Amino acid sequence: MSRIVRWDPFREMISVHNQMDQLVGDLFREPDGWQGNGKGGHMRLPLDVSEDDNSYSVTASLPGIDPADLEISFSENSLTIQGETQAESVEENAKWHLRERSFGRFVRSITLPAAVNADDISADYEDGVLTLTLPKADEVKPRIIAVRGSSEEAVAA
Numbered sequence: 001m002s003r004i005v006r007w008d009p010f011r012e013m014i015s016v017h018n019q020m021d022q023l024v025g026d027l028f029r030e031p032d033g034w035q036g037n038g039k040g041g042h043m044r045l046p047l048d049v050s051e052d053d054n055s056y057s058v059t060a061s062l063p064g065i066d067p068a069d070l071e072i073s074f075s076e077n078s079l080t081i082q083g084e085t086q087a088e089s090v091e092e093n094a095k096w097h098l099r100e101r102s103f104g105r106f107v108r109s110i111t112l113p114a115a116v117n118a119d120d121i122s123a124d125y126e127d128g129v130l131t132l133t134l135p136k137a138d139e140v141k142p143r144i145i146a147v148r149g150s151s152e153e154a155v156a157a
Helices: 009-028
Strands: 047-051 055-061 071-075 078-085 104-111 122-126 129-135 146-148 154-156
Touching: 009 104, 047 104, 055 078, 078 129
Parallel strands: none
Antiparallel strands: 047 055, 055 129, 071 078, 078 104, 122 129, 146 154
16 A cells, blocks of 8 residues: 655655664674674664554564663664673684674664654564564554545545
């Protein structure tokens, strides 16, 4: 279902701002698997974001993370997810053939395009997958408008 959306220059500016944040962040982010000084580097946290008429859904794969080590905040229509993965202890004489799993601190923020009811945000963590549900504020949800005919019967549009 497609719908006509009125052009909003501020929404376009926010979209460009988010894309620039991602571009600049990618320029300064260490390559995947970067181990730095042995204390870990920054990880990239890929997200899936979808919406329906009532809410936004944000999903992140975080295998091996203790949910108690996650910090999730929402302020001024921006969602931030942060945490840290710990490196496994490594045998000193181990001879690695491949080491691609990264560890370290991660932070990811996104700005949502419409108002959210912050008091009703929920977070679920199951099998290494974090799922956040952010209900849209009532003023941005679609409304059904009843149309009255000549016989004064209301007909749902």
